[in-house]
Amino acid sequence: MGRTDIDPGWVGEQRYAELVHQQLRKLRVDSVVVGAGTRQSVVGEVHVSRSAETLLIASHLDTVPVDNMSIDPFEPRIEHGRLSGRGSCDTKAGMAALMAALERVLARGSLARNLVLVGEADEESSGSTGVRDVLLHLATRKIDWAIATEPTELRMVNAHKGTAWARVEAHGRACHSSEPRRGRNAIVTLARAIGCLSELSDQLEQHAYPGLGPGTLSVGVVAGGQAPNIVPDRAWLLMDRRTLPGDTSASLRGEIEGAFAAQGLMDVELSELRMGKHPLFTAPTHAAALACQRALARCGLNPDPVSVAFATDAGLFAHEGIPSLVLGPGSITQAHTDAEYVEIDQLERTVGIFEALLEGA
Ligand SMILES: [Zn+2]
Numbered sequence: 597m598g599r600t601d602i603d604p605g606w607v608g609e610q611r612y613a614e615l616v617h618q619q620l621r622k623l624r625v626d627s628v629v630v631g632a633g634t635r636q637s638v639v640g641e642v643h644v645s646r647s648a649e650t651l652l653i654a655s656h657l658d659t660v661p662v663d664n665m666s667i668d669p670f671e672p673r674i675e676h677g678r679l680s681g682r683g684s685c686d687t688k689a690g691m692a693a694l695m696a697a698l699e700r701v702l703a704r705g706s707l708a709r710n711l712v713l714v715g716e717a718d719e720e721s722s723g724s725t726g727v728r729d730v731l732l733h734l735a736t737r738k739i740d741w742a743i744a745t746e747p748t749e750l751r752m753v754n755a756h757k758g759t760a761w762a763r764v765e766a767h768g769r770a771c772h773s774s775e776p777r778r779g780r781n782a783i784v785t786l787a788r789a790i791g792c793l794s795e796l797s798d799q800l801e802q803h804a805y806p807g808l809g810p811g812t813l814s815v816g817v818v819a820g821g822q823a824p825n826i827v828p829d830r831a832w833l834l835m836d837r838r839t840l841p842g843d844t845s846a847s848l849r850g851e852i853e854g855a856f857a858a859q860g861l862m863d864v865e866l867s868e869l870r871m872g873k874h875p876l877f878t879a880p881t882h883a884a885a886l887a888c889q890r891a892l893a894r895c896g897l898n899p900d901p902v903s904v905a906f907a908t909d910a911g912l913f914a915h916e917g918i919p920s921l922v923l924g925p926g927s928i929t930q931a932h933t934d935a936e937y938v939e940i941d942q943l944e945r946t947v948g949i950f951e952a953l954l955e956g957a
Contacts, residue, residue, distance in 0.1 A: 608634025609657035609717040609726070616640075616657075616715045619695060623702055631717055631729040639730055640713040642702070650710040651953065652742040652918065654909060655691035656719030656726065659683035666934040678937040685938040686931035690745025690924040691715055693943055697950030708956030712739060719909050724873070727912045741884035741919045743953075744910035747926035747938075748902075750945055752888045754880055754921055755807045755903035758839035758911055759872035760848055763832060764789055766820070767863045770829035779827035780863065783820045786831040789864045790815055792855040793835065805840040807903050808877065812838040832867075841877045845869060873907035874915040876922070884919045891952035895945060904928065923949070 613629050613636040620627035620640040627640040637657065662669035662682050669682035679689070694713060701707050712734065716726030746753075766786035771779030797813040804810045813835060820831025837848060852866050878885055880901045889899035906928055910920040925942035 608636075609715075610634045610636045612657045613638040613715055613717070616691065616695070620713070623699055625698070625702075625713070628733065630733045631726065635717040635725060637717045637726040637729050638713075638715040639733055641711070642698070642707060642713075643710045644707050645710075648708065648710050649740045650712060650738060652712040652714060652739045652913070653694055653745065653950070653953075654714035654716055654727070654730070654742060654913070655687050655694060655745040655924075656909060657691075657715045657717050658720050658726075659686065659688075660720050660932045664934060665936075667936075669936075674940070677940050679940055679943070680935060680937040682936055685747050685926035685936050686928075687745050687747065687924060687926075689747075689926055689938040689943045690946065693925060693946035694745065694950050696947045697954060700947070701951055701954045706955050709954060711954060712737070716909060724909060724912050727909050731916055739913075739918050741882075741887075741921070742910065742913040743888070744908045744913070744920065744922045745924035745946075746906075746908050746910075746922050747928050747931050748904065748922055748924055749927050750892070750897050750923070750925060750942055750949070751902045752885065752892060752899065752921055752923050753904050753908075753910075754876070754878045754885055754901040756876045756905070756907055756911065756922070757808060757811065758843065758875035759907045760837040760839055760843075760845075761870055761872065762835050762837060762848070762852065762866055763868040764793075764835065764852070765830070765832045765865050765867045767865070768827065768829045768831075771827045773825040773827055776827050779829070782828045782831040782863070785861070785863050786818070786820060786833060788859065788861055789856060790818070790833065792859050792861060793852070796851060796855045805877070807901075808840060808875070809903075811840045811843065812836075839871075839875050841875045843875070845871050873909070874911035876908070876911040876914050876920060878914065878919045878921055882919050884921060887953065887957060888921055888923065891949050891957035894952045894957055895948045897945065897949070 672681040768780035768782030817834040821828035892899040925946040926938040
């Protein structure tokens, strides 16, 4: 999503948000579409009572791109107990299960928790404008806890790392390569900076967060120079940083700049640092985790909490003070693939889990 190289009619979450909005209205659920342009999100609210707990369940509306898929991304197929198509696993199955569960529970009149149902735009790009729009709309509404539906194979995820990326630039002075000492080689400076980052990465490995492991750092792109016979005056790199609870933009900047300064590295600057998804950690003993575990146990599923390597919008809800978890059908190994699918059995079991949660498990 967020593509500018294809017909605007094919991108954006607007139509999906509208579809969920219409379905909620058919169930007589208060619903509103929020957000600007084609990147819209939907929020439905059902209230049982003021004293009841309020649970927010969010399922992102966007998918990763459909380039180079080996199946027709837009033609859902059911075969061998699997539903295939782009977004089938990540994460339309989560929203479908939630809508089905809500319909059944409303028909039985057995809703025991207030529900805020969210379909949010812009999850895959790490921009999370959808969650921000939704939180702005919900304003001061009290939300007790939240679940983000993502492919977790029906396991309750209480912890994942966050994401950040940075650009580091090395500056030098260009000159003819026949007399390299007249210039300052930015690529050599950048190579020394990479050495510092590699040491920093080793240091990060020493500090594991319980249940999450250590933060990580990985240099992913390196570029610079113009020609073999020019001493380069500019080189740069892009790096990925997986973050832990407590990491902030200031702390990441401090550790990277500190690593360069400790080695006396001049002419290197951290020119850009972007925080992406926030990390997630909800104690397994928190009431939200216990409720989720009861629902899983009631459905005959493994209730033990696990952590995952991928980041989700649950981190952002948690960052805003809402204890959050991740739970949904399908496997992350099926998401984002050229033949994405979800097992229908998992989808149906998720309906049961959401029914149990809505009925107060
Ligand atoms: Zn997803």
